[in-house]
Amino acid sequence: MRLVRPMLLACLAVLALWPAAAPAEIVRQSYALPAGGGSPHDVAVGPDGIVWYTAQRNGALGRLDPATGKVDLIPLGAGAAPHGVIIGPDGAPWVTEGGTNAIVRVDAKTREVTRWPLPEARGYVNLNTATFDKQGRIWFTGQNGVYGRLDPKSGAMQVWDAPRGRGPYGIATTPDGAVYYASLAGSHIARVDVETGAATIIEPPTKNQGARRVWSDSRGQIWVSEWNSGQVSRYDPRTVAWKSWRLPGDRPQAYAVFVDDEDKVWLSEWSANAMVRFDPQTERFEVFPSDRRGANVRQILGRPGEVWVPESGVDRLVVFRRK
Amino acid sequence: MIRAAAGGLVLLALLASSLPPAAADPIRGERVFQRCYACHSVATEEEHLPGPSLGCVLGRRAGTRPGFAFSPAMVEAGTARGLVWTRATLDAFLVDTQHLVPGTTMWIPGLTAPEDRRDVMDYLERTGPCPAEAAPSAIRP
Numbered sequence: 001m002r003l004v005r006p007m008l009l010a011c012l013a014v015l016a017l018w019p020a021a022a023p024a025e026i027v028r029q030s031y032a033l034p035a036g037g038g039s040p041h042d043v044a045v046g047p048d049g050i051v052w053y054t055a056q057r058n059g060a061l062g063r064l065d066p067a068t069g070k071v072d073l074i075p076l077g078a079g080a081a082p083h084g085v086i087i088g089p090d091g092a093p094w095v096t097e098g099g100t101n102a103i104v105r106v107d108a109k110t111r112e113v114t115r116w117p118l119p120e121a122r123g124y125v126n127l128n129t130a131t132f133d134k135q136g137r138i139w140f141t142g143q144n145g146v147y148g149r150l151d152p153k154s155g156a157m158q159v160w161d162a163p164r165g166r167g168p169y170g171i172a173t174t175p176d177g178a179v180y181y182a183s184l185a186g187s188h189i190a191r192v193d194v195e196t197g198a199a200t201i202i203e204p205p206t207k208n209q210g211a212r213r214v215w216s217d218s219r220g221q222i223w224v225s226e227w228n229s230g231q232v233s234r235y236d237p238r239t240v241a242w243k244s245w246r247l248p249g250d251r252p253q254a255y256a257v258f259v260d261d262e263d264k265v266w267l268s269e270w271s272a273n274a275m276v277r278f279d280p281q282t283e284r285f286e287v288f289p290s291d292r293r294g295a296n297v298r299q300i301l302g303r304p305g306e307v308w309v310p311e312s313g314v315d316r317l318v319v320f321r322r323k
Numbered sequence: 324m325i326r327a328a329a330g331g332l333v334l335l336a337l338l339a340s341s342l343p344p345a346a347a348d349p350i351r352g353e354r355v356f357q358r359c360y361a362c363h364s365v366a367t368e369e370e371h372l373p374g375p376s377l378g379c380v381l382g383r384r385a386g387t388r389p390g391f392a393f394s395p396a397m398v399e400a401g402t403a404r405g406l407v408w409t410r411a412t413l414d415a416f417l418v419d420t421q422h423l424v425p426g427t428t429m430w431i432p433g434l435t436a437p438e439d440r441r442d443v444m445d446y447l448e449r450t451g452p453c454p455a456e457a458a459p460s461a462i463r464p
Contacts, residue, residue: 126357185371
């Protein structure tokens with residue numbers, strides 16, 4: 001689909017420091033999003049530093065240039081309600097377009113929008129998140145109980161029923177190319193055989209923990225944010241051992257997880273309206289409360305030295321930069 | 324009763340009255356419910372989903388289903404602002420969850436087609452059995 005004329009909107013970049021909570025090596029900066037291009041659900045930053053986000057309630061993909069604070073909006077078409085965005089090996093943003101049940105690529109330069117609809121027979125699957133494997137194929141989850149694979153070169157798409165039905169949510173690839181997803185409703189994680197497509201369930205030790213998102217550290221260990229239990233858990237595929245840590249607070253709710261280039265684990269914690277950084281070496285948490293009520297961070301992504309979060313409830317993108 | 328009391332009521336009434344005439348289509352409503360299915364069930368015994376069971380939701384005070392950990396915003400809407408799920412309030416919620424209950428965890432693009440909202444409510448209304456205190460027949464707007 002051809003790009004509809006992009007909207008060019010300036011946004012105000014606000015440098016905001018929270019010295020009471022932030023360690024000295026972390027600087028936080030927030031970017032307010034323009035009306036009609038807010039409600040950021042997911043965010044992704046490319047190697048060039050350009051930040052893409054899904055403006056879910058506006059049916060658009062947003063592009064932020066952090067150097068200038070300028071925001072462009074790329075409409076994704078009638079009925080669009082994009083959920084996830086990641087940067088592909090081609091440098092382009094790839095979107096799990098939940099509103100129209102399609103995988104969407106937006107060319108980073110021309111902004112041309114290309115769509116791969118799911119098979120009609122599958123019906124509405126509630127597309128959630130995506131990840132690329134080492135062969136350049138994009139894997140995706142559908143919360144209504146599916147996961148799938150698209151080979152952009154051939155256009156071939158396969159969709160599988162998840163082993164326990166509804167729930168597939170976050171999905172990630174390890175450094176050695178393994179793909180794992182989390183099932184929120186199913187309270188488990190699963191490893192996907194990237195050749196056969198078969199998913200093998202891996203049970204976390206805590207019952208009904210609400211595994212929401214997954215991410216891999218540099219050693220291929222899988223980190224899981226648990227919405228119901230308020231824990232972060234680690235699964236080591238080599239030893240098949242689990243270890244869990246409860247986040248600070250009375251009733252923590254861990255929504256998103258991301259492991260940075262120093263193998264520090266970042267989580268969004270809703271009951272405290274905060275970002276949390278966990279150091280697996282010291283087993284200590286650091287808490288970074290938002291300065292805005294109801295930030296509601298639903299996903300985290302970064303690049304070396306930067307961790308980006310979309311504050312979906314207050315229409316901001318926030319970056320944590322390491323000095 | 325919600326937020327801007329009188330103005331809100333008028334708006335809700337207008338929304339309700341603008342709906343197409345009730346033509347029960349729970350089968351189509353079940354298809355529309357696929358938009359809700361990832362987080363909600365209509366089976367009252369199905370627990371541990373991201374959202375509460377919607378069995379017998381019509382007539383229930385917001386944020387009060389036993390055993391489910393609602394967001395503070397939803398609890399406050401039900402207790403402090405008196406939000407009860409009727410066809411009118413649910414219709415407004417399905418259009419824009421954040422407008423009716425600012426800060427609710429539920430975050431969906433919204434069901435913009437009136438017939439989708441009508442049919443999914445027909446479907447919800449016909450899922451039972453419901454306990455007497457939550458009987459849908461008692462809570463039509």
